[in-house]
Amino acid sequence: MNVPRIVLNGTSHALLNCDYSLAQSESGLVVRWFLNSNPVPVYQWIPNTVPRGLGVLKGRVEPGAGAVGTPTAHRALLIRTPTTELSGDWKCLVSSFANEDFMTKRMVVFGTYIFFTKILAIPRCLKKNLRNVSGVLCHVPNAVYI
Helix, strand or coil, X not given: CEXXXXXXXXXXXXXXXXXCCCCCCCCCCEEEEEECCCCCCCEEECCCCCCEECHHHCCCEECCXXXXXXXXXXXXXXXXXXXXXXXXXXXXXXXXCCCEEEXXXXXXXXXXXXXXXXXXXXXXXXXXEECCEXXXXXXXXXXXXX
């Protein structure tokens, strides 16, 4: 599974790829993507149907990001203009009548203004002196650590 760790808010796109393989005998394939442990998928593809972006991805997924005409045709999500509400844990769930598997990865979509504001706002710092070594330890509340 390939998910970008960091994406700048409002860039042209973000590509999330759910890499899987199927045995020739497997049938009943369903590919679903979930965001932040929500039980409702934000994307679903069943062979011989049109892939669907749902919820926060409705109207934001570019069709045909995978290898068209194959059992993995729509495994990838090409999300147009990602924004901060798409930050979080992305889970790809692939199921068939015989098997089911998933993988989860985190993606952070950040805005430069918010990002730099939080870095520059250092409300609590402690000066440390240990054996002739001086340093400053700072804590930034509500910061996203990557």
